[in-house]
Every structure is written in structure tokens, then in C-alpha cells.
Amino acid sequence: MKTIDIIVPCYNEEEVLPLFVKETNAVISTIPEYRFRYIFVNDGSKDKTLQVLKTLASRFLNIKYISFSRNFGKEAAMYAGLKNSTADYVIVMDADLQHPPKMFPQMIQGVEEGNDCCALYRSKQKGESKLRRLVSKVFFSFQNNISDVKMPDGAVDYRIMSRKMVDSIMELSEVQRFSKGLFCWVGFKTKWVEYENVERTVGTTKWSMWGLFKYALDGITSFSVAPLRFVAVMGFVISILAFIYIIITLIQTLFFGIDQPGYVTTLCAVLFLGGIIELSVGILGEYIGRIYIETKKRPIYIASETNLEDDTDMFDF
Ligand code: UDP
Ligand code: MG
Secondary structure, three states, rough: OOOEEEEEEEOOOOOOOOHHHHHHHHHHOOHHHHEEEEEEEEEOOOOOOHHHHHHHHOOOEEEEEEEEOOOHHHHHHHHHHHHHHOOOOOEEEEEOOOOOOOHHHHHHHHHOOOEEEEEEOOOOOOOOOOHHHHHHHHHHHHHHHHHOOOOOOOOOEEEEEEEHHHHHHOOOOOOOOOOOHHHHHHHOOEEEEEEEEOOOOOOOOOOOOOHHHHHHHHHHHHHHOHHHHHHHHHHHHHHHHHHHHHHHHHHHHHHHHOOOOOOHHHHHHHHHHHHHHHHHHHHHHHHHHHHHHHHHHOOOOOEEEEEEEOOOOOOOO
């Protein structure tokens, strides 16, 4: 029988977890051809998530958990889950039921058709502000245009992957992970399936606008050096313009004796160039910062507790 690991990153999800397991189990029981196992990753929750996971694990033998020593972020949690997965297929999904488990049969069919991955993207962004919608749209089109990784607008971290694909992802050892991009970067045949977005019913979103902005910036800088190139081209164009301006000024003064009101042009040039230089330094700094963090080669997560090694047949209910 083929096995499937379900990886669920959890950060302060005590309220929703029992419901999540109930609903997911209901779906799983309709797919008896596969053996399922949960790997919950408690990402340093401040509430009783770990206790809830322990209680659930004592009730269901196929519930496993890894608990982090602190909050390392969703990317690290997904990495930990993937790293500890052993099944033929691996599903990654959120704990808040915004990724409906009822999509499982369709996803499994997607990979059984001969794809290595079946990934989902949202059709309707219910319960999202117009501003967030717009930011997401701009991000996806920018990302698709400047880098090698292409993904549909609304792509989420809800997917099923083959063992082969998961192993390839695990070979990418970067510390600052942007999974949406990594999943696409490794290639393989991916089927995209649309699903209707569900509003979070319990708990609150863990993303602030600033958090999302940093996430988008991470995505762009992890997969493309286009901003660096843009800065270089901009520098070149400005130098040419400045050169032409100098020539024109010289000709006007030397040959036609026209007076140049000095302070206006100086002020404009200084302000304009000052802005450009600041921007360039900022962009350079962004990349240097990433190099700095990568060179430290710190572990992506630190686990403090797990029940993964506990028993022999881990796929039994
Ligand atoms: N999450 C996590 N660590 C974090 C933040 C979030 O493991 O630091 C988990 C969270 O528990 C949930 C998933 O990542 O299962 C998605 O989080 P959320 O629902 O807050 O994001 P949204 O759906 O608003 O994008
Ligand atoms: Mg959510």
C-alpha cells in the first residue's frame, strides 16, 4: 500500500487542531487505498498547541509531531516536515482549514496521472482586503517576469509531491527558504488545480502587512539578481544623461555666453543622484545581507521534542 505523509506547520493553532484532525480524518477514511500519517510541526507556539498535539497523538497512532525550540517561521516548519517525511507522497497544508482536505482525492488523482506534483491555487480571495489582493497580484507578475520560477497568481503552499520531488527539494540547502519558489525551481511535472479560498474560521492570520512585504522581497531576491542589474543599467543611463547635459551647458556658456543659474541644477542633480545612490546601496545591502546569513550555515530549525522515533509501524491508526 502506498503511503502519504501530511505535513502541517502550526503556530498558535490550539483552537483549530482538533477540528482539523476531525475533518481531515473524515476525508482520509474515504481513501482506504493509501496509508496516511500526519507530521505536525509546532513552530514554537505560545499557546497550548503542543499539549493539544500530544493529546491527539495519544489518540491516533498516525499522528506525529516535531516541536521547535522557538518560532522559526513557516518555511522552517515545512522544511522540518519534509525532511522527516518518508512516505511515497507528501502533502503540505496549513492547519487553519483554509486548505480544504476535501481536495485530497483530486490531488492524489493528479499525481497518479503521472505528475510529480499537484499544486493548488486560489480562485476567489474571499475575506481578503482589496489592498492585499493588489499586492499579491503585483508580486506574482513581478516574480514571474524577472525570475526563472513561474507560478500562477494565487499559488498557495498546498500541494502533494512525489518522493522524488521531495528528495530534490531537500538537496537545496539554503537557509533562507522561499518554498513557493523552491517547489517550482526543482522542476518536475506539476499539475495546477484551482480551489475556492475559504475564510479562516478559528484563530487569526499570522501575517502582518510588513511580514508579507518582507516575504515578497525574500521571494524576489532569492530567485533573481534582476534588481542588481537594474541598478547597474540605471547608473549607466544616468551617467550618459549627465554627460550630455555637461556638453550642452559647456556649448551654451562657451559659444553663446548664456548664464547658467547654478544652484537649481546643482540641487536637482544632488537630490536625484542622492536618491539613486541610496536605493542602489539598499539593494546591494539586501543581497549582501543574504550572503552574510547564508555563510553562517546555521541550522534551519532546532527541534526540542518529537514522537517520530517512538514506535515501529508509524503508519497504523
Ligand atoms: N505558521 C507557522 N509559523 C509561523 C506562522 C505561521 O508554522 O511563524 C503556520 C500557521 O500555523 C498555519 C500556516 O503557517 O498553519 C499559515 O499561516 P496563516 O494561516 O497565519 O497564514 P495565511 O493563511 O493568512 O497566509
Ligand atoms: Mg491561513
